[in-house]
Amino acid sequence: MSIRVEEIRCEYKENPIGIDILRPKFSWKLMSEEYNIYQTAYRILVAKDPKFENVVWDSGKINSNQSVHIEYDGPSLESRTRYYYKIKVWDNKGNESEWSPINFWEMGILDKKEWIAKWISPRENPENPEACPYIRKEFLLKKNIKWARVYVSSLGMYELHLNGLRVGDWYFTPGWTSYHKRIQYQTYDVTSFLRVGKNAIGVILGPGWYKGYLTWEKVKNIYGERLALILQLHIQYEDGDEEIIITDNNWKFAYGPILMSEIYDGEIYDANLEEEGWDLPNFNDNKWENVEEIEYSKEVLIAQESLPVRKIEELKLISLIRTPANQLVIDMGQNMVGWVRFKVSGQKGEKVVLKHAEILDKDGNFYTENLRKAKQTIEYTLKGNEVEIFEPHFTYQGFRYVLVENYPGEVNLENFTGIVIHTDLEITGYFRCSDELINKLQHNIVWGQKGNFVDIPTDCPQRDERLGWTGDAQVFMRTACFNMNVAPFFTKWLHDLKVEQFSNGGMPFVIPDVLYVLPNRENKHSSSGWGDAVVICPWTLYLCYGDKRILEELYENMKAWIEYIRKQGENEYLWNTGFHFGDWLALDASEGSYTGSTPRDLIATAFYAYSTSLLVKSAKVLGKNEDAEKYTKLYSKIVESFRKEFVRPDGQLIADTQTAYVLALMFDLIEEKHKKKAITRLVQLIEENNYHLTTGFLSTPYLCHVLTKYGYVDIAYKLLLQKDYPSWLYQILKGATTIWEHWDGIKEDGSLWDPAMNSFNHYAYGSIGDWLYRVVAGIDTSEEKPGYKHILIKPYPQAFQFVEAQYNSINGLIKVFWENKKNEFYMKVHIPPNTSASIYLPYSEKLDEKEISFTPRSEIREIRKEKEGVVIKTGSGKYEFRYSFKQY
Structure with a gap:
């Protein structure tokens, strides 16, 4: 067929x-x-x-x-x-x-009334409030089983066992949502776990995001003070009868070996407190106490939306280091997120203590200051006289280096394995070129995404933060969509963003919103570039996956955000009031400031215009014609006001910064007659900085796109390929294996940036990946036919001998390979079935189509000559193009 x-x-x-x-x-x-x-x-x-x-x-x-x-x-x-x-x-x-x-x-369970189980909660351990409770229930099955499902959720995290086996390979369930409004439940097929006769369910609960420590103030019990479990086991027998086992006050609990398990701090585990068989039938639980039924809404329960966090891969350790401070440190060779599984033998009561860090300092010593209050420590007490293998339960670490503070006997690298965890997202993108440093950059971008996509898009995975910062997510999102299929991941996060929006249309800085527990709440929401995630993220999902539903679901939130901005200050067409982060960590910041020198009202108004333009596009997609007309007029007024306020009569911006020109040009806020002057000034600013950037979080994603758009792709390549500070490759030459928070997290003399905010796994600047895929490789989608239904292949080949890229879009696998040798250009393209493509041939402006070799020529639908060169219109298939050109 x-x-x-x-x-x-x-x-x-x-x-x-x-x-x-x-x-x-x-x-x-x-x-x-x-x-x-x-x-x-x-x-x-x-x-x-x-x-x-x-x-x-x-x-x-x-x-x-x-x-x-x-x-x-x-x-x-x-x-x-x-x-x-x-x-x-x-x-x-x-x-x-x-x-x-x-x-x-x-x-799953579609009617909330079907939840007949009770929320059950163990009494807190008065001797150790940090200890994790173990809960169990035995039950008898008298007939042969056809199928069985567990529906389960918790306040806190849970780990589920049946008849002595862990159920499923999901971690950190039920995931982090806006718990007061949405709590996911998970469904497990447990048919193979059950047997006729006695059975036992066991559950371990941990504090997790629900009641564990969060934020740099390490606030506890943000969502609630009690851990709780709700579970229904539905069993259908072969004869058609059905039975339901539910959580109620007949379940029992006790405290066991997990003395503490916190996301930031790690885990303390005493194997001597293990009770063998606690999750098996016929276990003697006479000393265990009955749980208490508590009142908690079942209306908040929703089915699992995203994909689960899983163990994705294992890393072998590369070396053992004795530091100048005489500490024994293991090097993973990769800044990773997860934990270390270790094997140990020793005497009862001996301990393993492991601490985790991202880097070694200038002197080669283990460095933890940038973790701030996070301990990232695993402490394990041996039961002795056997080989013991351990992995933690409700915590994860961000690290490359492991300090072995205690370990019985000789430290053998074979006894340690790095377990990499993240949300189990399908890898969809691939990029490789002739420059190994750029390939390393791509590696770092992907590993930054792995480490920060742990149920939500976090800003960093190591210190006392790990929050869903909206600004970070929106600047990286297009890159993220290329690397992995993030549609269900971001859909879940955007549903939390939807319910966290304030009644006046303002947006929190982080989703789920936990910053409200901190002092000065009035400064914890609605910054431009951060709040704009409510518009930019749904639009990006629509563009990459072609799914209108996310626009439909978030449309009223998008409108509410624009109307919120509109009500700020005296001029509804400018945003010149309130708190804004500005171009975060831009290099033209004044001493002691994290924000660049570009006026915040210029940035805020620019994003106001951009988000309004995306709202217009969304309205048109959804057929909301009146809104489209209304917000088109608003957009025009914002642009007009931007020009009056921030553009001088001669076309120069009032802020002479790279950031200002990038945003104004990217968002099309400058009159046509002034664009040449504006791009010329941007290039001059780059040249004056010795072809280096000074941009921060908000403008860096657009910098190389703007240069490309206005004919300066050669300058964009220069920025990409710089090796000294500040640049993407500077980090790599300093040993980075993920993207840094600061351009100079490690300074040129080896000293370190302020430990108050110096993550070495922070994906925002990895947004250059979007430019690599869409411009260097040349794979893009048409807005008119999103989701890569109509594919644009438009590479800008410079600097590299070859580039190979592919993207497994929702409509099929797209491949591009181009090779540039002297004045010979070769390109191979694969277009999937049921799509079409426009293929732009670089260097073809002065070529006639007869000078180009097309394979197979007979299958090409259309060949036309445009100002940019020869453009091929085609459907699915594998195509090759080869031609000679002159460098003009």
């Missing part, structure tokens, strides 16, 4: 169980070796059985080329029910596919 349906997904996931979306969406990819293939029709069949004898929805043959985000349109879906589905398609060449492999999804 010449066409196949593959990579079928329901709500971006493969065979998800326990979802609560009432009209889930399906997506698939077409596979074909033929050229110019596109889908002309599809059919979806949904049934309650894998043989499709009980069909609940047959879409019929739908004439459409849409293969993503097809909404289920059958009868109402039922709670706790599995649905099977398969898909077939027809193409433009008369081919009909086979039915796809059968996939499924399973609904």
Whole structure:
């Protein structure tokens, strides 16, 4: 068969169980070796059985080329029910596919009234309030089991066991949400865990984000003071009967070996306090106490939205170091996020103490000052006389180096393994070029994303912070979308952003919002560039994945944000009041300031204009024509006011900074007649700084794009390839394996930036990845056909001999390879089925199409000459282009 349906997904996931979306969406990819293939029709069949004898929805043959985000349109879906589905398609060449492999999804608990379980809570340990409780319940099953599901959540984190085995491979469940309004529950298929006869459930609870220490003030109990569990085990027997085991006050608890497990501080574990068999039947729990049923809303319970945090990979340690301070330190070779699994033998009562840090200082000693109040320490007490293997439970560390403060016997590297954890997101992007330093930069960008995508997009994974800063997320988001499939990850986070927005339309700095517990609450919300995440992030998701639903869900929040800004100050078209971070960590900041010298009202008004323009686009996508007209007028007024306030009559900006010119040019805020002067001045400012940048968090993502847009891609490449401070490669030559918070976290003389804020894993400046993918490799999407339905291939090849990149978009795998040798250019492009592309051939401005070798020429739909050069219009297939050119 010449066409196949593959990579079928329901709500971006493969065979998800326990979802609560009432009209889930399906997506698939077409596979074909033929050229110019596109889908002309599809059919979806949904049934309650894998043989499709009980069909609940047959879409019929739908004439459409849409293969993503097809909404289920059958009868109402039922709670706790599995649905099977398969898909077939027809193409433009008369081919009909086979039915796809059968996939499924399973609904969770759809009606809150179905939650008959009670929230149960153990009494706090009066001797040690930090200790983690163990909870258990035995139950008897008398008949053969057909299937069983656990639906479970907690106030705090939980780890679930059944009959002596850990259930699932998810960590830090139920995840971090705006707990007062949304708490996820997870669904587990536990059919294989159960048996006829006695069974036992065991659960360990930890404080997590719910009641553990958060923020640099290490405030505890932000969401509540009591750990709690809610669980329903639904069992269906082979004879059709059903039984439900629920949490109630008959469950028992005790405190065990986990004496403390905190996100920032690490874990203290005493193996001598283990009670073997606590999660098995027939365990003697006479000394255990009964839990208490507590009142807590079940209305806040929602099904798991994002993908889980999992162990993703293991790292072997590269060396053992004896520091000048005579400390024994293990080098992982990579700044990573997770923990160390270790193996140890020794006497009862002996201890292993491990501390974690990102760097060694100038003298080569273990450095922890930048952790601030976070301890990042693991302390394990041996039970002795056997080989003991340990991993922590409710904590994670950000580190490259491990200080072995205590360890019985000789430290052998084979006894230590780095466990890398993060949200289990599909890797979708790949970039490689002829410059190994740039490849290292790409490596660092990806590892920065891994380490900071732990259930939410954090700013850093090591110190007493690890919060969902909105500004950081929005500047990095386009890069993130290329590296990994982040649609469900950001959808979940944006749902929290939605409910955290203030009634007046203002936005917190962090999502979930925990900064309200700190003093001076009035300065903890609604900065430009940070609050704008409510507009920029949904638009970016729509652009990259083509899913209108996120725009529909956040549209009123987007409007509320714009209206909030509009009400600030006396002039509704300028934003010149309130607190703003400005261009955070820009290098033209005054001594002792974290903010660059560009006026904050200029930056605020620029983002006001940009967000309004995106609101207009969103309104048009959603067919809200009156809003589109209304906010188009508002946008025009903002731009007009920006020009009056911040642009001099001669076209110069009132702020003579790289940041000012980047934002004004990127957001199209300068009159056409003044743009040449503006870009010329930006280039002069770069030249005057010896071809180095001075930009901060808000403007760096746009810097190279602006230079490219206005014909100075050579300057953009110069900035990219600089090796001395400040530059991306400076960090790499200083040993960075992730992106730093500061351009000079380690200064040229080896000294360190202020430890009050000096993370070595902070992804904001990794936003250069977006420029690498969209400009250097040249892979982009059309706004008119988002989600890479219409693909733009437009590389700007300079500096490198070759570039190889690919992106597994929601519409299929896109590949680009280009090679530039002397005056010979070669490019190979792969366009997936059911998409189209515009391919721009670089260096072709003065070439005739006859001078270009096209393979296969017969499959190209259109060749045309534009000012920028030769442009190819094509559909799916593999294409090659080769030609000679002169350097003008």
